[in-house]
Amino acid sequence: MDAKAREEIQAAVQALDEALGGLINFMMTLRPTLRNEIMQICGHHIETARQAKERLECCLRQTPVIPSRPHDGHAGVPITAGGLRNMARVIKVGEINELTPGQGKLVQVDAQDIALFNVNGTYYAMGAVCPHEEGPLHEGEVDGDSIICPWHGYDFNVKTGECSVDSDLRVMTYIVKTEGNDLLIEVA
Numbered sequence: 001m002d003a004k005a006r007e008e009i010q011a012a013v014q015a016l017d018e019a020l021g022g023l024i025n026f027m028m029t030l031r032p033t034l035r036n037e038i039m040q041i042c043g044h045h046i047e048t049a050r051q052a053k054e055r056l057e058c059c060l061r062q063t064p065v066i067p068s069r070p071h072d073g074h075a076g077v078p079i080t081a082g083g084l085r086n087m088a089r090v091i092k093v094g095e096i097n098e099l100t101p102g103q104g105k106l107v108q109v110d111a112q113d114i115a116l117f118n119v120n121g122t123y124y125a126m127g128a129v130c131p132h133e134e135g136p137l138h139e140g141e142v143d144g145d146s147i148i149c150p151w152h153g154y155d156f157n158v159k160t161g162e163c164s165v166d167s168d169l170r171v172m173t174y175i176v177k178t179e180g181n182d183l184l185i186e187v188a
């Protein structure tokens with residue numbers, strides 16, 4: 001990496017750092033339910049930005065400065081294919097025996113409230129805050145492929161997050177994996 005590329009990456013790291021810091025400070029001023037709602041909508045983008053910053057910092061730490069070659073085209077950032085992509089993380093959120101069929105529970109991942117359900121032996125996860133009036137979806141009843149919000153009965157499909165009562169409403173869904181007895185959620 002030449003000195004110019006290093007300088008540009010340092011500037012990008014600083015810009016990301018300031019943007020993330022400002023955003024997090026702002027989020028902390030919001031009431032928790034609104035904060036959760038925003039995190040459900042764009043939390044994965046925030047996480048992606050955070051990981052991009054870490055990856056750029058990693059490039060700066062690991063790559064020595066080399067003089068740029070003449071006619072080099074451009075000083076490319078040494079990020080391999082898939083480097084800034086495929087950044088999904090798999091996080092343990094519980095164990096299989098904690099949830100019997102029809103049961104749900106609340107888990108927290110990256111400050112997001114997520115509702116985890118056992119639907120006839122298959123595990124699903126979705127945002128825990130009902131987009132209607134912020135009811136606790138993790139306390140909802142499992143009905144077929146849907147969770148019924150305990151407050152006003154709106155339903156949310158465990159696979160798509162869609163609501164059949166109001167098509168404008170939707171919750172974020174997450175991929176759930178099992179590994180042995182562990183329940184894992186995939187987050188971006």
Ligand code: FES
Nearest residue numbers: 130133135149152
């Ligand atoms: S708060 Fe969930 S249906 Fe009203």
